[in-house]
Amino acid sequence: MNDTGASVSVLIPTFRRPIGLARAVASALVQTRLPDEIIIVDNDPDASARELASELAEGARIPVRYVHEPRPGVANARNLGFATASGRYIAQLDDDEAARPEWLAALLATRAAMDCPVVFGPVTPLATNAAPMARAFLERLYARTGPNSDAARTRDWGCGNSLIDREAVPLPDPPFDARTNEVGGEDDLLFVGLQNAGIRFAWSADAEVIEYVEGDRARWPHMLARSFAYGQGASQNCVHGGRVNVPGLMGWMAVGLAQSVLFGLIALPARLVAGPARGAACIDKAVQGLGKIFWADKLAPRFYGVASRG
Secondary structure: OOOOOOOOOEEEEOOOOHHHHHHHHHHOOOOOOOOOOOEEEEEOOOOOOOOHHHHHOOOOOOEEEEOOOOOHHHHHHHHHHHHHHHOOOOEEEOEEEEOOOOOOHHHHHHHHHHHOOOOEEOEEOOOOOOOOOHHHHHHHHHOOOOOOOOEEOOOOOOOOEEEEEOOOOOOOOOOOOOOOOOOHHHHHHHHHHHHHHOOOOEEEEOOOOEEEEEEHHHHHHHHHHHHHHHHHHHOOOOOOOOOOOOOHHHHHHHHHHHHHHHHHHHHHHHHHHHHHHHHHHHHHHHHHHHHHHHOHHOOOOOHHHHHHHH
């Protein structure tokens, strides 16, 4: 099939990241295959991105549209973006990411060649001045890696650097669950649901974006909280939705117990003997294991929505 000429909206939700937002929009405006529009969704109740969005729209070769979602929450922001976008395709780019010039063309080419209505691409994290152990940890935490060539995928990924063909995908209404507004995981719930509905996913090896890991996101408290939350996701997916998957939940909790004990015990020896990358891997697996055990929503770290306002 060949749908590369169909309309494409690039969706960029943002919350008080003016430098990152400007960088993300700039990267979308120099694509070898330009989108038909860029949608900026400002999730700051104070509408702090409005003026910057207006500046970014001046002289742009395509429409740069600004919408304000004053209700705090990552799901709220993404839902408004989907409701506002006019394109058949929605390509999602986060406000801490910048796309390579061939990014959008690669996503569309993979969609056409693989005949998969949901496509994901690689994410390469970049952090300056990070110590070796922290750098190794954040590279595990924020990187999305895959094969060196396009391929079908059998698992779910996050929203950042993704393409969805709305004509071929039965999206929920709204697409993202409001229960995830503060804790995140809205993308996991959506893509797990689509996968369960038989939607095919693809990997676009050339559709790379760079994720800039800056400020608190590159510090240990935030990184460990993220790792814990990622671990919770596997167990929480068993309890969110129409019915509780008890065998699945018990299975993930058992995996979490084994992970937390085994990798917790070998983390320090691995760091001393094999280096920062192995040590970071053990810490990440141990903390994710704890998340699988202590999966309750009330224990989930809050990263978005009201919690992000301080």
